[in-house]
Amino acid sequence: xxxxxxxxxxxxxxLWEWLSDxxxxxxxxxxxxxxxxxxxxxSIVTVVATLLSxxxxxxxxxARKAELSTTWLVSISRAVPTFAIAALLLPxxxxxxxxxxxxxxxxxxxxxxxxPIYLTTYTAVRQVDPAAVNAARAIGHGERSIxxxxxxxxxxxxxxxxxxxxxxxxxxxEPIRAFLGGDGLGRFVRDGFGQNNTTxxxxxVILIGGLAALTGVAFVVAERLLLPTGVxxxxxxxxxx
Amino acid sequence: xxxxxxPTMSTPAIRLRGLTKVYGxxxxxxxxxxxxxxxRGEVVALLGPSGCGKTTILRMINRxxxxxxxxxxxxxxxxxxQPVTDLRRxxxxxxxxxxxxxxxxxxxxxxxxxRMLKWDSGRIDERVRELTVLVGLEVDxxxxxxxxxxxxxxxxxxVARALAADPPVLLMDxxxxxxxxIVRKSLQDELLALxxxxxxxxxxxxxxxxxxxxxxxRIALFNVGGVxxxxxxxxxxxxxxxxxxxxxxxxxxxxxxxxxLKNISSLDHRMGSVVDLxxxxxxxxxxxxxxxxxxxxxxxxxxxxGWITRSAVEDAARNGKPLADLDRSDxxxxxxxxxxxxxxxxxxxxxxxxxxxxDDNGRFGGVVTLEDLRAALGxxxxxxxxx
Amino acid sequence: xxxxxxxxxxxxxxxxxxxxxxxxxxxxxEHLTLTVLSMGLGILLSALLAAVAIRYRWALTPITATTGxxxxxxxxxxxxxxxxxxxxxxxxxxxxxxxxxxxLILVTNTVAGFRSVPRAVRDAAEGMGLSPFRRIVTxxxxxxxxxxxxxxxxxxxxTVGLVTVAxxxxxxxxxxxxxSGLRRAFWTPMTVGASLSIIVALAVDALIxxxxxxxxxxxxxxxx
Numbered sequence: 001x002x003x004x005x006x007x008x009x010x011x012x013x014x015l016w017e018w019l020s021d022x023x024x025x026x027x028x029x030x031x032x033x034x035x036x037x038x039x040x041x042x043s044i045v046t047v048v049a050t051l052l053s054x055x056x057x058x059x060x061x062x063a064r065k066a067e068l069s070t071t072w073l074v075s076i077s078r079a080v081p082t083f084a085i086a087a088l089l090l091p092x093x094x095x096x097x098x099x100x101x102x103x104x105x106x107x108x109x110x111x112x113x114x115x116p117i118y119l120t121t122y123t124a125v126r127q128v129d130p131a132a133v134n135a136a137r138a139i140g141h142g143e144r145s146i147x148x149x150x151x152x153x154x155x156x157x158x159x160x161x162x163x164x165x166x167x168x169x170x171x172x173x174e175p176i177r178a179f180l181g182g183d184g185l186g187r188f189v190r191d192g193f194g195q196n197n198t199t200x201x202x203x204x205v206i207l208i209g210g211l212a213a214l215t216g217v218a219f220v221v222a223e224r225l226l227l228p229t230g231v232x233x234x235x236x237x238x239x240x241x
Numbered sequence: 242x243x244x245x246x247x248p249t250m251s252t253p254a255i256r257l258r259g260l261t262k263v264y265g266x267x268x269x270x271x272x273x274x275x276x277x278x279x280x281r282g283e284v285v286a287l288l289g290p291s292g293c294g295k296t297t298i299l300r301m302i303n304r305x306x307x308x309x310x311x312x313x314x315x316x317x318x319x320x321x322x323q324p325v326t327d328l329r330r331x332x333x334x335x336x337x338x339x340x341x342x343x344x345x346x347x348x349x350x351x352x353x354x355x356r357m358l359k360w361d362s363g364r365i366d367e368r369v370r371e372l373t374v375l376v377g378l379e380v381d382x383x384x385x386x387x388x389x390x391x392x393x394x395x396x397x398x399x400v401a402r403a404l405a406a407d408p409p410v411l412l413m414d415x416x417x418x419x420x421x422x423i424v425r426k427s428l429q430d431e432l433l434a435l436x437x438x439x440x441x442x443x444x445x446x447x448x449x450x451x452x453x454x455x456x457x458x459r460i461a462l463f464n465v466g467g468v469x470x471x472x473x474x475x476x477x478x479x480x481x482x483x484x485x486x487x488x489x490x491x492x493x494x495x496x497x498x499x500x501x502l503k504n505i506s507s508l509d510h511r512m513g514s515v516v517d518l519x520x521x522x523x524x525x526x527x528x529x530x531x532x533x534x535x536x537x538x539x540x541x542x543x544x545x546x547g548w549i550t551r552s553a554v555e556d557a558a559r560n561g562k563p564l565a566d567l568d569r570s571d572x573x574x575x576x577x578x579x580x581x582x583x584x585x586x587x588x589x590x591x592x593x594x595x596x597x598x599x600d601d602n603g604r605f606g607g608v609v610t611l612e613d614l615r616a617a618l619g620x621x622x623x624x625x626x627x628x
Numbered sequence: 629x630x631x632x633x634x635x636x637x638x639x640x641x642x643x644x645x646x647x648x649x650x651x652x653x654x655x656x657x658e659h660l661t662l663t664v665l666s667m668g669l670g671i672l673l674s675a676l677l678a679a680v681a682i683r684y685r686w687a688l689t690p691i692t693a694t695t696g697x698x699x700x701x702x703x704x705x706x707x708x709x710x711x712x713x714x715x716x717x718x719x720x721x722x723x724x725x726x727x728x729x730x731x732l733i734l735v736t737n738t739v740a741g742f743r744s745v746p747r748a749v750r751d752a753a754e755g756m757g758l759s760p761f762r763r764i765v766t767x768x769x770x771x772x773x774x775x776x777x778x779x780x781x782x783x784x785x786x787t788v789g790l791v792t793v794a795x796x797x798x799x800x801x802x803x804x805x806x807x808s809g810l811r812r813a814f815w816t817p818m819t820v821g822a823s824l825s826i827i828v829a830l831a832v833d834a835l836i837x838x839x840x841x842x843x844x845x846x847x848x849x850x851x852x
Contacts, residue, residue, distance in 0.1 A: 081788065081789030081790075081792055081822075081825050081826060081829055082789065083789065083792045083793050083803065083806070083822075083825075084789065084792055084802075084806070084821070084822035084823075084825040084826055085822070085826075087792075087806040087809075087810070087818050087819075087821065087822040088818070088819060088822040088823065090810070090815075090818065091815035091818060091819065168700050169700075171702070172700055172701065172702035172703070173702070173703070174702075175702050175703075175704035175705065176703075176704055176793055176796075178704075179704075179795075179796050179807070179810075180810065181810070186704055189704055189705070189708045189796075190796070192708070193708070193711075193796065193797070198712055201708045201709075201711070201712070202708075202709070204705070204708065205705040205708050205709050208702045208704065208705045209701060209702060209705050212700055212701070212702055213700075216700070303755060305751075305754060305755055325757075326757045326758070326759050327757070328757070329754075329755060329756060329757030330756070330757035331757075332757075334752065334755035334756060336748060336751060336752055336755070337748075338746070338747075338748035339748060339752070340746070340748035340749045340750075340751055340752025340753070341749070341752070342749060342753070342767055342771075343746075343749070343771065343846060344767075344770045344771055344844070344846045345846075353756060353758075354756055354757065357757065357758070357762075386846045388846075399752075402756075403756075412755075
């Protein structure tokens with residue numbers, strides 16, 4: 001699905017009918033396909049961002065390095081207009097024969113996700129109670145062991161929360177992809193604008209919003225399930241300080 | 242110790258009548274029907290353990306807390322008779338954490354109330370400079386910001402700020418609590434010096450007995466519920482505690498504390514075992530017998546000249562030698578009139594001398610012995626605590 | 629799209645900049661206008677919300693939750709939703725969502741700023757006889773300013789970025805340059821639009837930082 005192929009929908013169909021028609025959902029131009037496109041991209045971006053940011057941030061925070069660069073990063077990070085970056089990369093990607101997707105939007109979304117995950121992880125590891133770290137050191141744990149067993153473990157709640165926030169942001173920003181020649185749920189809005197079809201537009205909006213909300217919920221559930229109680233309790237304590 | 246005139250009984254500067262504060266959550270009142278008068282120019286300390294309501298009482302005077310019942314009058318005027326901001330601008334308020342405005346220079350901080358009162362800028366500038374000197378700060382600090390000053394300096398600015406509009410009444414809530422004990426003591430001294438010059442009516446809240454003893458004319462010792470256990474001068478408080486609570490609060494070492502309250506100058510002047518250098522040795526023997534001491538002190542031209550052993554004096558008397566020819570040893574223990582009795586006692590005990598010589602700016606001012614100190618305290622109970 | 633394309637279609641063709649300067653300038657102006665309008669509305673609304681949250685402590689959680697929720701609403705969706713209501717090219721369609729996105733950070737920072745005022749300072753101010761108005765405006769507000777300005781900085785920069793997305797409804801300022809380039813497969817306007825929006829974002833950041841530093845001289849003095 002690209003710029004040229006559009007969802008062909010009769011513009012007079014009401015929203016409810018559109019959503020309840022099975023044909024809307026299935027097929028190569030159906031909702032499920034686009035949903036899949038969006039979920040795949042967002043997941044990969046989130047995973048890659050996490051894999052890149054968390055270890056880096058944890059290591060730097062543990063070693064108490066890069067405090068200044070981190071602060072600098074905070075200010076710069078806000079000036080990342082995802083849309084502009086994706087647009088900038090588009091010609092470059094096309095020139096290289098890679099097409100409209102996935103690189104421009106992937107890189108742009110990755111940059112968007114990297115910074116909040118890095119910052120939350122850095123702060124969380126940095127703020128881990130030094131008493132716990134010193135105790136572990138005294139017992140005889142090596143530095144790497146401390147990092148994994150103590151610092152990351154205790155910081156895992158805020159880190160996961162940071163990943164959640166980043167994931168939601170990625171999902172919420174991803175729709176611009178459709179306007180840059182790509183796929184994903186945003187295409188319903190794009191096509192709806194193109195055909196002056198309100199049903200498509202509103203439908204797209206609902207789908208996008210719904211996915212963002214679902215992402216949030218999914219993460220909250222995951223946090224609840226994956227994190228040991230002691231860790232969440234510790235984090236809540238830290239939060240109250 | 243501050244020196245005040247006898248307060249006139251006409252209008253007390255501050256009058257609290259039936260002052261009560263009840264908080265909704267607890268059945269016991271925080272302050273229960275308090276009556277208290279503060280005379281003009283007097284320093285009254287509200288002293289007591291935490292939770293006794295002393296800060297609540299203070300903050301009701303400038304209506305930061307509104308009383309549940311009772312009345313507060315300042316110079317005969319009920320505090321609720323005027324807009325609360327006007328009231329507060331006429332009262333100086335100093336708190337423990339000081340609360341200087343971080344975003345304003347020192348000069349601007351001090352000038353806050355005068356500016357609100359619309360003084361003209363020339364007068365304000367003059368007043369700020371005057372106060373800077375008064376509280377012991379350098380004029381070149383005026384352009385700095387509060388966080389550039391030390392804790393002690395900041396607290397002085399706090400006092401200057403409170404005095405800026407020359408209010409008759411000063412309220413202080415643990416004002417020196419946030420600085421270390423050495424700075425605290427010097428600030429207390431300066432407060433006394435200040436008070437002797439400006440004669441404000443001061444109500445100071447403190448939990449520190451020593452602080453109250455040092456600065457207050459009268460101390461109101463509170464128990465929980467804002468109940469006054471004793472209202473008395475520092476000396477009286479230590480000498481005759483009114484109840485078991487008071488006794489416990491002032492502590493079993495109150496004898497020692499009382500000694501810190503008085504100066505040498507408060508003692509009757511005594512020559513002691515001392516004669517003039519030109520006197521006859523036989524006179525010296527008389528004096529030594531009378532005093533029961535084996536040393537003779539000699540004074541020459543108003544200055545203390547040293548101690549001579551009894552045997553040397555006896556020898557001189559026998560052989561007709563003048564006292565001036567005898568060997569003299571310098572006094573081991575010397576005190577000044579403004580030293581406290583306690584300092585004198587410590588000196589006498591530590592130096593193993595029986596008598597301390599009073600050195601009044603080089604002139605001989607008399608002597609003081611342990612017996613004199615006992616007599617000064619005037620009761621045997623504190624003597625027991627002393628030794 | 630190979631060598632031929634590369635010859636016709638470099639990443640940026642500089643002559644275009646000169647020729648189309650008017651177009652660039654009007655896009656820039658529109659971009660800045662939208663930013664300023666959105667920030668203005670955002671600051672106004674956040675001031676109100678912050679005042680409520682400060683006065684009634686219990687209100688902070690619901691306000692934060694609501695503004696947080698608004699923040700996660702996808703921008704594409706928001707523009708798309710409001711377009712049929714106000715019209716594609718009407719200001720409210722773009723400004724309302726953009727202002728909404730600023731609320732979370734502005735309210736959070738404003739409240740944090742006022743909370744950061746030391747209690748002793750507030751107590752001393754009240755005890756000295758400052759009226760509530762004077763206290764809030766001449767004492768608490770200046771002291772809250774560093775936080776507030778940081779919030780404004782962050783919100784402004786992200787607004788600059790989001791304005792480009794409003795191009796999907798035709799109001800994108802520099803975003804419209806991006807789209808026109810995309811539609812015609814002509815890279816120069818795309819590059820120019822994208823680069824400029826990044827540059828403007830950084831410039832706005834620096835500008836607000838400088839203004840903030842000027843407004844708060846006491847934070848720059850070295851502590852004793």
